[in-house]
Amino acid sequence: xxxxxxxxxxxxxxxxxxxxxxxxxxxxxxxxxxxxxxxxxxxxxxxxxxxxxxxxxxxxxxxxxxxxxxxxxxxxxxxxxxxxxxxxxxxxxxxxxxxxxxxxxxxxxxxxxxxxxxxxxxxxxxxxxxxxxxxxxxxxxxxxxxxxxxxxxxxxxxxxxxxxxxxxxxxxxxxxxxxxxxxxxxxxxxxxxxxxxxxxxxxxxxxxxxxxxxxxxxxxxxxxxxxxxxxxxxxxxxxxxxxxxxxxxxxxxxxxxxxxxxxxxxxxxxxxxxxxxxxxxxxxxxxxxxxxxxxxxxxxxxxxxxxxxxxxxxxxxxxxxxxxxxxxxxxxxxxxxxxxxxxxxxxxxxxxxxxxxxxxxxxxxxxxxxxxxxxxxxxxxxxxxxxxxxxxxxxxxxxxxxxxxxxxxxxxxxxxxxxxxxxxxxxxxxxxxxxxxxxxxxxxxxxxxxxxxxxxxxxxxxxxxxxxxxxxxxxxxxxxxxxxxxxxxxxxxxxxxxxxxxxxxxxxxxxxxxxxxxxxxxxxxxxxxxxxxxxxxxxxxxxxxxxxxxxxxxxxxxxxxxxxxxxxxxxxxxxxxxxxxxxxxxxxxxxxxxxxxxxxxxxxxxxxxxxxxxxxxxxxxxxxxxxxxxxxxxxxxxxxxxxxxxxxxxxxxxxxxxxxxxxxxxxxxxxxxxxxxxxxxxxxxxxxxxxxxxxxxxxxxxxxxxxxxxxxxxxxxxxxxxxxxxxxxxxxxxxxxxxxxxxxxxxxxxxxxxxxxxxxxxxxxxxxxxxxxxxxxxxxxxxxxxxxxxxxxxxxxxxxxxxxxxxxxxxxxxxxxxxxxxxxxxxxxxxxxxxxxxxxxxxxxxxxxxxxxxxxxxxxxxxxxxxxxxxxxxxxx
Numbered sequence: 102x103x104x105x106x107x108x109x110x111x112x113x114x115x116x117x118x119x120x121x122x123x124x125x126x127x128x129x130x131x132x133x134x135x136x137x138x139x140x141x142x143x144x145x146x147x148x149x150x151x152x153x154x155x156x157x158x159x160x161x162x163x164x165x166x167x168x169x170x171x172x173x174x175x176x177x178x179x180x181x182x183x184x185x186x187x188x189x190x191x192x193x194x195x196x197x198x199x200x201x202x203x204x205x206x207x208x209x210x211x212x213x214x215x216x217x218x219x220x221x222x223x224x225x226x227x228x229x230x231x232x233x234x235x236x237x238x239x240x241x242x243x244x245x246x247x248x249x250x251x252x253x254x255x256x257x258x259x260x261x262x263x264x265x266x267x268x269x270x271x272x273x274x275x276x277x278x279x280x281x282x283x284x285x286x287x288x289x290x291x292x293x294x295x296x297x298x299x300x301x302x303x304x305x306x307x308x309x310x311x312x313x314x315x316x317x318x319x320x321x322x323x324x325x326x327x328x329x330x331x332x333x334x335x336x337x338x339x340x341x342x343x344x345x346x347x348x349x350x351x352x353x354x355x356x357x358x359x360x361x362x363x364x365x366x367x368x369x370x371x372x373x374x375x376x377x378x379x380x381x382x383x384x385x386x387x388x389x390x391x392x393x394x395x396x397x398x399x400x401x402x403x404x405x406x407x408x409x410x411x412x413x414x415x416x417x418x419x420x421x422x423x424x425x426x427x428x429x430x431x432x433x434x435x436x437x438x439x440x441x442x443x444x445x446x447x448x449x450x451x452x453x454x455x456x457x458x459x460x461x462x463x464x465x466x467x468x469x470x471x472x473x474x475x476x477x478x479x480x481x482x483x484x485x486x487x488x489x490x491x492x493x494x495x496x497x498x499x500x501x502x503x504x505x506x507x508x509x510x511x512x513x514x515x516x517x518x519x520x521x522x523x524x525x526x527x528x529x530x531x532x533x534x535x536x537x538x539x540x541x542x543x544x545x546x547x548x549x550x551x552x553x554x555x556x557x558x559x560x561x562x563x564x565x566x567x568x569x570x571x572x573x574x575x576x577x578x579x580x581x582x583x584x585x586x587x588x589x590x591x592x593x594x595x596x597x598x599x600x601x602x603x604x605x606x607x608x609x610x611x612x613x614x615x616x617x618x619x620x621x622x623x624x625x626x627x628x629x630x631x632x633x634x635x636x637x638x639x640x641x642x643x644x645x646x647x648x649x650x651x652x653x654x655x656x657x658x659x660x661x662x663x664x665x666x667x668x669x670x671x672x673x674x675x676x677x678x679x680x681x682x683x684x685x686x687x688x689x690x691x692x693x694x695x696x697x698x699x700x701x702x703x704x705x706x707x708x709x710x711x712x713x714x715x716x717x718x719x720x721x722x723x724x725x726x727x728x729x730x731x732x733x734x735x736x737x738x739x740x741x742x743x744x745x746x747x748x749x750x751x752x753x754x755x756x757x758x759x760x761x762x763x764x765x766x767x768x769x770x771x772x773x774x775x776x777x778x779x780x781x782x783x784x785x786x787x788x789x790x791x792x793x794x795x796x797x798x799x800x801x802x803x804x805x806x807x808x809x810x811x812x813x814x815x816x817x818x819x820x821x822x823x824x825x826x827x828x829x830x831x832x833x834x835x836x837x838x839x840x841x842x843x844x845x846x847x848x849x850x851x852x853x854x855x856x857x858x859x860x861x862x863x864x865x866x867x868x869x870x871x872x873x874x875x876x877x878x879x880x881x882x883x884x885x886x887x888x889x890x891x892x893x894x895x896x897x898x899x900x901x902x903x904x905x906x907x908x909x910x911x912x913x914x915x916x917x918x919x920x921x922x923x924x925x926x927x928x929x930x931x932x933x934x935x936x937x938x939x940x941x942x943x944x945x946x947x948x949x950x951x952x953x954x955x956x957x958x959x960x961x962x963x964x965x966x967x968x969x970x971x972x973x974x975x976x977x978x
Contacts, residue, residue: 711750
């Protein structure tokens with residue numbers, strides 16, 4: 102084999118000491134969350150940040166974030182003790198002393214790790230000890246869990262030891278589930294009664310209670326998350342409603358009003374807003390006389406407050422939580438797919454997202470709070486998982502909790518608990534077993550119940566635009582419903598293309614001002630365009646609520662949708678103009694450095710178009726009642742309800758942007774409660790998705806994942822054929838797209854020193870390295886990750902071992918090696934890496950990454966596991 106040079110796994114950090122490594126094909130400077138001062142992004146008040154992987158001596162608890170609580174063992178289960186041994190075990194459990202005076206050979210603590218570590222770190226130290234120490238007695242001062250652990254054959258083939266995941270790296274799901282199975286097995290062993298030899302031999306019910314408490318931790322987290330999400334959603338709704346109304350006026354003390362009340366609460370009990378005496382508009386406050394002067398004064402106040410709110414949100418995000426920007430759903434999809442983004446779900450992100458969302462929505466920008474509420478829900482769940490280390494230290498269990506919590510965000514955003522569960526299943530979750538669906542349902546229900554109890558709108562509704570319909574639809578209306586589906590698909594396809602071009606233009610144009618200035622400019626432009634048009638001037642939730650409502654149910658017609666001029670050409674022109682301008686403003690806004698969602702703006706745009714189409718059909722039916730299509734209309738009842746067209750138009754537009762189907766239908770059904778309109782909604786959503794897929798297979802969230810170059814592989818069945826928004830996987834052998842064997846950077850089993858391994862890390866930025874027997878035969882022995890190798894080298898060089906750089910390091914058993922003066926790296930090497938034949942099809946390799954959540958796959962040339970190539974997940978993504 103020629104000299105070893107590179108392992109082209111499409112990876113990672115630029116050097117061994119990079120604290121925030123790159124991802125995919127991009128670099129850290131191109132990452133959307135990259136910052137010159139990383140410390141200002143998120144303060145770790147609850148321990149959310151990772152330990153510094155590059156200074157183990159200063160932080161010996163490095164392994165506490167993500168190791169096994171005890172060394173993995175693959176030994177056959179020992180024979181259960183007999184009944185005669187129970188009194189001795191019971192005495193031992195009470196006194197903590199062994200009734201057998203003969204000590205059992207235990208692995209002594211390894212010097213590969215720095216002193217002063219936690220019990221978890223010490224347990225890992227035992228696993229890292231060389232095999233010659235298996236015949237050495239333990240240190241009596243060692244940690245309790247080490248002294249109570251029997252000898253483990255760690256040198257047998259196994260997944261190896263791991264350190265905490267670095268930022269912007271993939272998670273090894275196989276290892277995480279193995280770790281959880283090991284924990285569950287140890288829990289059953291400790292808590293089993295009878296002949297199990299556990300910690301509670303005489304009181305089996307204590308063992309059952311112990312297991313019950315362990316199983317209930319997930320439910321406690323979900324219930325607490327549901328309550329927190331419901332409270333936060335109510336607070337965000339109230340604060341947004343108040344700040345949004347402040348742009349038009351304030352509530353005076355007349356009729357018992359208070360300044361902190363919005364217009365709806367201030368005028369509660371009045372049939373029309375014009376009869377309310379307590380609400381004072383800014384034109385009256387500044388004494389503007391005449392219609393023109395009042396319009397100008399109120400417009401200036403509207404402009405100033407809109408810019409101030411948007412600017413405050415941008416500054417808040419920039420200074421306190423850069424991860425609070427955007428919707429957060431693309432990043433949540435990536436995190437649930439097995440990618441680590443530190444501080445994305447931290448406390449400061451939650452605070453910044455909540456406050457920034459209130460300010461951004463109140464500014465009148467064309468954005469929504471529905472998508473960001475999913476991020477808020479996941480932040481709440483992530484914080485509550487820190488109460489239980491068994492969940493917090495296992496990424497597999499945490500992923501299931503986050504998937505369930507995401508459903509509560511949609512539940513409070515739409516007042517749709519069932520729709521939230523389906524949204525998490527259809528759009529967010531990478532892995533969604535049956536137990537996660539049940540957990541999602543409980544969390545979404547809890548959040549909905551809390552929001553209903555708080556009743557933030559004082560109307561008994563979960564969301565402001567929740568409506569009911571008393572009329573039914575007619576057969577001739579299928580044609581306009583199909584038209585709305587086509588328009589929704591066209592809108593979705595064009596919006597995604599426009600939004601992606603604007604986002605790329607922002608990133609590639611050097612002369613543009615900073616992100617905060619961009620927000621101020623867009624906010625000013627939006628206010629100038631919004632104010633003259635009454636449909637664009639109000640909050641999106643108020644607009645959607647009025648567009649959905651039937652005229653017979655509308656108490657305060659603030660937009661004139663049911664008045665004498667509702668069917669005029671001027672009103673139709675304003676509706677269509679508002680839809681076109683809103684589409685342009687939403688494409689310009691979505692992507693700014695502020696919390697922003699796209700769900701409600703898309704619904705508003707679709708509702709504007711749908712209401713216009715409904716008015717046209719209503720005018721046609723009123724002027725030509727004898728037309729054959731209107732023969733089934735009842736003479737005493739309205740034949741056409743424009744509000745239902747707005748509802749179906751909103752569903753079609755939302756489907757065109759997100760490419761969701763089932764969850765949208767259920768959400769719309771829960772919003773209206775009208776089972777009769779499920780079929781028209783299904784028709785419009787289906788056609789909208791078909792038309793949108795003709796533009797691109799990617800929805801808006803998948804497009805942003807692709808733009809940010811996150812290593813996300815959709816696990817849907819049609820991904821290999823180009824589904825889920827990606828390019829088709831070529832039908833070629835996997836070896837054709839992998840790194841050539843001549844260019845691989847591999848580590849030989851022997852012949853290394855600590856200095857040579859450190860040089861390999863410094864020269865090559867790859868995530869990991871295959872370990873082979875020797876350069877000539879290149880028989881694959883294992884795979885060691887960059888994080889484990891870098892940590893072990895630094896830990897060995899730090900006190901108390903303080904090994905010199907010329908210390909010999911090896912990956913195979915060396916019977917004559919002195920464990921005090923050499924470095925055995927076997928415990929940190931994965932000795933069972935997943936290996937495929939180099940002749941397998943690329944489709945099979947992609948499926949392995951999708952279904953198993955792998956980080957790397959090795960390709961071999963023959964059955965002897967001769968190493969030829971290594972495929973890494975970021976390269977595939």
